[in-house]
Amino acid sequence: MNEVGKSLPKIDGVGLALGRPAYTDDLAPRPALVVRALRSPHAFARLKSIDTAAAEAIDGVACVLTWRDVPRVAVTRAGQGHPEPSPRDRFILDEYVRHVGDEVAVVAADSEAAAVAALAALVVDYEVLEPVLDFEQAEDHATVLHSEPEIHENFPIGFEPTRNIASAYAMHVGDVDKVVQDAEVVLRRTYYTQAQQHVALEPMVCATWLDLHGRLNVLTSTQTPWHVRRIMARALEMPVGEIRVNKPRIGGGFGGKQMIHGELLCGLVTRRTGKAARMVYSRREVFAATNTRHPMRMDITLAADRGGHLRAIDMQALSDTGAYGEHALTVFMVAGAKTLPLYNKVEAVRFGGKTVYTNRVPGGAFRGYGAIQGNYALESALAELAHELDLDPVELRRMNMIAEGETSPIFAIMGEGTEGVAMTIDSCKLPACIDRGMELIGWGEKYPRREAGPEKVRGVGMALAMQGSGIPGIDMAAATLKLNDFGSFNLLIGATDLGTGSDTILAQIAAETLSVSTDLIKVYSSDTDRTPFDTGAYASSTTYVSGHAVRTAAQKMRAALLTEGAAMLGCAEKDAVFDGAEVRGPDGAISLEDLSTRLLYSQNQKQLCTTGSHLCEKSPPPYLAAFAEVEVDLGTGKVDLIDFVAVVDCGQAINPNLARVQVEGGLAQGIGMALTEEVRYGKRGTLLTGDMMTYRIPARQDIPRLTVELAASHEPSGPFGAKSVGEIGIDTPPAAIANAVFNAVGVRVRDLPLTAEKVLMALREGRAK
Template identity: 60%
Template structure:
C-alpha cells in the first residue's frame, strides 16, 4: 500500500498552525448579534416571575428570550441517530431550571458588553426547590426532577421520570447467583467513577445567519451536523429544507460536541430578528453548562474456580445522568457491552442497573463512554481476584480473555440502546498485545514492585480493553467522489473531522483505492447542503463506517473511469490495465489526465461523480493492552507515571502517525481521569472547579513517556483492513494505574481519581493494621 498505513501529514495541520481562519468563531459575521445566556444560580428552581423590560429597554439590546417565547416541544440534545434512545426531556427554555448553569433566559445584543449588561437587568423571582445532589438518593426520592407531563421516551429505555429514572436495563446470561455459589473464589467490590470534563480547547461556538435565499445557515462546532439540522427543525418547528448546517474546523470534541449546545438559541435569535448572531461559550460555561462524563457506582462480583477459570460476572451500575437524560441508556449499556465480552468464557453474566436524574450538569457522550467506567471496575476486580487466587494477573487474563475467532453471547444481547449483533472476532490480536506489552514494560523485572531509594516504590500494572467500530444497523455514512479535469478528485463526505484527522484518513483511503496520491484528493466534509449524509463523529465509527463508504465510492469511480477509458480507446473494459495514472490496452494508452480533460471539454462529455453509502452490519472491536509503570512516594502518596505502554489492535492503522495520536491522546485523557481530573461541587450544587486553574487536565510536565505500538492485524470487513482507533486509548489507564499502585504499595483505590491523599491514607491504614 502506497498511501494507507503510511505516516502522512494531516491535510489541515499546516494551515491551522499558520493561523488561517477556519473555526466557527473565525467565520462569524463581524456585525453579528452576540447571544448570551442567563444561567441558573440554583440547582433546582421554578421561575415564578421573570421581568425582562429593563433589559429590553437597554440600548443595543435586540431581543430577550424566555420560556414564554417557546412552544413546549420536548427534544433531546443527545445528537444521536433518529429515533434517539435518549428521553425527550428538554425544552429550549423552560420555567424550571434543573442545575446550576441551566438556561433561564437569553439575550441578543450588539456587543459583548451590552449583552452582559442586559443579563444583569433581567429580574427573576425564583421558587427555590429542594435539589437532589447525591445520585445514590435520587431513585424514588420524593423530589421529582422531571414532573412535566410532556416528556417521553421514543421506545422503551426504562424511562420512568416519576422515579427520577432516565433509563434502566437488565440482562442475564445463565444464572449468575447459581454460578457464584459454585465458585471457590469470589470478589465482591464497589467502585466509584467521577464526572470528567471534556475540556476541548475550542469552547462550544455557533453562529447563524440567513443567506440570500432566506435559508438559515448555521456554522457550528459540532460532531454531528446532520443531527443538528434535524434537531433544530424538530425543536423550533422550522422547515428542515430551509436549514443548512456547516461544520467548519473544530477545536476538539471528545464527545462533548456530539450534543446540541447553543444552536437552538442562536437559530431562534436569527429567525426572530433576521440578523446574524453568534454564541461563544465562556470557559466557565463549557465546564458548568455543557456536558460531562456520567459518574457511576459500580458493584462487581467475580467468581472463579481455584484453578483460575472465571465463571461468573455480576455487574450492577448506578449512573448519574444529571439534569437531562442525554445518552443515559447508551453510556450505561456500553459499560457492559464493551467490557464484559473481554471475558467470554464465563458460564453466566448479569448486567443491570439504573440511570438516575440529579440536579447536576447533564452527563452525555464522552470518549470511551461507559467503557472506561466499566473497564476500571472489571479490570481492577480481576486483579483483586488474581490476588485471592495467588495467580499472576497476566496469566489469568491470557487464560480467560477473548481470542481470535471466538465470540461472546453479549454481542447479540447488548447493543447501544437496542439489542446487539452476534459477531465472531475475525480480527483479534489481544493475545499479542498482552505479550508484547509485557515485554515493552519489562514486566518480569518489575512486577509487582521494585524498592527505590528515598522512600519510593516502583510498581507496574496492566489492563486490557476493547471498543467497537460504529453502531451496527444504525450508523450510516456516505461519500461522493467527483473526477475533475487534470485528473484530480473531490471527496465529499458527511463524516465530521473534529481534529482527529478523519478528513486526512478518508482521503488516504480514497487515494489508495483510486491509485492516486493524497494531494489529488480534495476533501470537503460536513455540510448538510453539499455533502452526503453521515451520522457524524461518534461511537468510533468514522474509520470503519465512513471509511467503508469512501472505499466503495472510490471503487465505483474506478469502474466508471474504466468504462470511459474503454470508450475513448475503442477497446473492451476487460482489456484495460489501469494503475490510477496510466490507462493501457495493448499498444493504446492514455493518462487519466487526458481522459478527464476529454470528458470535460472534447468528446463524450460528462461529469463522473459517484456516491456510495455504508451501513454497518457489525462492529468489529479494536483491542488493546495497557501497561503502566508508576513510582509512588510512600511518605507523601505522590504518584508519578513513568511510562505508559499501549499495544493496540485497530486492524490496519490508516495513518500511522494519526492513529498513534488517537491512542496517545486517549491515554493521556485516561490518565487525566485516573489521576488528576474530578468535577467537584459545593454542597449547594455549584461547581468548584470551573476553569483550567482549578480543573487540572494533564500538562506536558506530567507526561514522561508514552510507548505506543500497533499489532499486525487485518479486519476483512474494514477499509484496507481497518477498525476504529478513536476511543480505545482512553479505556485502560484508570484500572492499569490502580493496579500498579496496588502492586507498588498495597493500596487498592476503588474511587477515582487516584490522588496522593487516597494513596497515603491507604498506606497509613495498612501500617496501622500491622
C-alpha cells in the first residue's frame, strides 16, 4: 500500500496554523444581525409574561421572539437517525424554562451593544417552580418537568414524561438471579459518574442567510449537517429542500456538536427578518445551555467462581438526562452494549434501568457515549473482584475476555435504540495489546505499588475497553469522485471532519484505491447541497462507514478510467491496466493527465463521476488495553498521573499518526473526567462551573506522558482493514486510574471524579483497607 498506512500531514493543518479564515465565525456573512438569547436564571419556571416593548423600541433591534412567536412543533435537538430514538420533548421556545440557562426569549439586533441592551430591557415575570435537582429522586417526583401535550416518542423507548422518565430499557440473557444465588463469589457495588462538559475550544457558532433564491442557508459548526437540516425543516415548518446546511472547519466537537444549538433560533430570525443573522455562544452559554455527559449511577453485581471465572454480570443503571431527553435512551444502552460483550463467557447477563429528567443542563452525545460510564463501573468492579479473589487483575481479564472468532448474544439484542445485529468478532488483538501494555508500563515490577519518597506512593492499575464502528443498519454514507482535466479528482463527501483529519483519511482511501498520490484528491465535505449524504460524524463511524463509501466510489472511478482509457487506446478493457499514472494497453499507454483532459475537451467527451454508498452492516469493536501509573500524595490526596499506556486494536490504521492522536486526545479527555472535571450546581440549580476558571480541563503539565501504540490488526469488513478509533481512547482512564489509586493507597473512590479531596478524606477516615 502506498497511501493507506502512511502518516500523511492533515490537508488543512498548515492553513489553520496560518490563521486563514476557516471556521464559522471567520466566514459568516457581514453585516449580520447579532442573535442573543435571554437565559433563565431559574432551574424551573413558567413564563407568566414577557414584556418586549422596551426591547423592541431600542434602536437597531430587528426582532424579539418569545414562545408565543414560534411554531409549536415538538422536536428533539439530538442529531440522530430518522426518526430519532430521542423523545421529541422540545420547542424552539417554550412557556416553561427547565434549567438555569434555558432559553427564555431571543433578540436580534444590528450590533452587539443593541442586542445586549435589548436583553436587559426584556421584562420577564417568572412563576418560579420547585425544581428536581437530585436524579435519584426524579422518578415520580411531585414536580413533573414535561406535561406538554405535543411531546412524544417516535417509537417505543419507555417514554413516561408524567413520571419524569425519558426512557427505559431492560434486557437479559439467561437467569442472572439463579446464577448469582449459586455462585461461590458475589460482588455488589455501586458507582457514580459525573456530568462532564465537552469544552471544544470553538464554541457553538452558526450563521444563516437567504440566498438569491430565497433559500435558507446555514453555516454552522456541527457534526451532523443532514440531521440539522432535517430537524430545522421540521421545527421551522419548511421543506427540507429549501434549506442548505454547510459545515466549514470546526473547532472540536466530541459529540457536543451532535445536537442542534443556535441553528433554530438563528434560522427563525433570518426567516422573520429576511436578514443574515449570526449567533456565537459565549463560553458561559456553552456550559449552561448546551449539553453534558449524562451522569449515571451504576449498580453492578458480579458472580464468579473462586478461580475467577465470571458467571454472571448484572448492570442496572440510572441516567440523568437533565431537562431534555437528548440521546437519553441510546447513551443509556451503550453503557451496556459496549462494555458487557467484552466478557462473553458468562452464563447470564442482565442490563437495564431508566433515564430520568431533572432541572439540569441536558445530557447529550459525548465521546464514549455511555461506554465510559459503563466501563468505569465494570472495570472497577472487576478490579475489586480480583482483589477479593487475590488474583492479578490482568489474569482475571484474560480468563474471561472475548476472543477472535467468538461472539456475544448482546450484539444481536442491543443496538442503539433498537435491536442490534448479530456478529462474529473477526479481529480482536486484545491478548497482544495486554502483553505489550504490561511491558510498556512495567507491570511486573510495578504492580501493585512502590514507595516513591516521603508521603508519596505509586501504584499501577489497568482496564480494558471496547467500542463500536458505526451503527449497523442505520449509519449510511456516500461519496462522489469527479475527474478533472489534467488528472486531479474532486472527492465530495458528506462526512464531517471535526478536526480528526477525516478529510485527509478519506482522501488517502480514495488515493490508495486509485493508485494515485493523495495530493491529487481535492476534498470538499459536509454541504447538504453540494455533497452526497452522510449521517454524520458520530458513533466512531467515519473511517469505517464513510471510508467504505469512498473506497466504492474510487473503485468505480478506477473501472471507468480503464473503460475510457482502453477505448482511447483502442484495446479491450480486459487487456488494459491502470497504475495511477497511466492506462496501459498491449500497444501503448495514455497518461491520466492526458486521458482526463481529452475526456473533457477533445475525445469521447464526458464527465467521469462516480458515487459510492455504504450502509453500515456490522460494528466491529476496536479494543484497547490501558495501564495507568499514578503517584498519590498522602498528605494532600493529590493524584499525579505518571504514565498512561494504551495499546489499541483499531484494525489497519489508515493514517497512523492521526489514529494515534485520536487515542491520545481521547485519553486526555478521559483523564480529565477521571481526576478533575465535574459540572457542579448550587442548591437552587445554578451552575457553579460556568466558565473555564471553575471547570478545569487538563493542562499540558497534567498529562506529562501518554504512551500509545497501535497493535497490528486487520478487520476484514473494514476499508483496507480499518476499524474505528475516535471514541475508544476515552473509555479507560476513569477505571484504570481508580484501580491504580486503590493499588497505591488502598482507597477505592466509587464516584467520579477522583479528586484529591475524596482521596485524602478517605485516607484520613481510615477507609484505606
